[in-house]
Amino acid sequence: MKGSMRVAAWVLVAIVVIFAVATLAALEGREVVIVYTRDTRGQTRTTRTWIADYQGFAWIEAANPERDFYRHLLVNPEIEVERHGELRRYHAVPIGNPDGHQLIRRLLAEKYGVADWWIGRLTDTSHSLAIRLEPR
Numbered sequence: 001m002k003g004s005m006r007v008a009a010w011v012l013v014a015i016v017v018i019f020a021v022a023t024l025a026a027l028e029g030r031e032v033v034i035v036y037t038r039d040t041r042g043q044t045r046t047t048r049t050w051i052a053d054y055q056g057f058a059w060i061e062a063a064n065p066e067r068d069f070y071r072h073l074l075v076n077p078e079i080e081v082e083r084h085g086e087l088r089r090y091h092a093v094p095i096g097n098p099d100g101h102q103l104i105r106r107l108l109a110e111k112y113g114v115a116d117w118w119i120g121r122l123t124d125t126s127h128s129l130a131i132r133l134e135p136r
Helices: 001-029 068-075 099-112 114-122
Strands: 033-038 044-049 052-054 057-062 078-083 086-095 129-135
Touching: 001 114, 033 068, 044 068, 052 099, 057 078, 057 099, 068 129, 086 099, 099 114, 099 129
Parallel strands: none
Antiparallel strands: 033 044, 033 078, 052 057, 057 129, 078 086, 086 129
16 A cells, blocks of 8 residues: 555656646747836836737737736836847737737737647636737
8 A cells, every 4th residue: 555655646746747847838938028017116027928929019918907017017018028138128008808818819829839728728818918019
């Protein structure tokens, strides 16, 4: 009995490790940018997120309207994005739902494929919002 419990414990550990590695690969395996927003006190917040390009603009997603970085950019839409090692300034423009949600979900699904599907199993993005980044 003691040996079978040890095997079961190792199997459980292996499953957790595989799950964690798959999730990390999904999140970080393709292009990830760093978004810099500022709160009402001027404190900078960094957020790692996916990005897609469409109709001459870069687009990011707020998984839900309660996200801190989303609330910050509503107060101060002048943000910075680090992409390909280059820091650029943007004016963030949230696009209302349902159109914004449908657009960003389509763009990210097309670009990130299976990774987007995997993360969609773990995170509720049913109320996500599209944010168009207008260069400054």
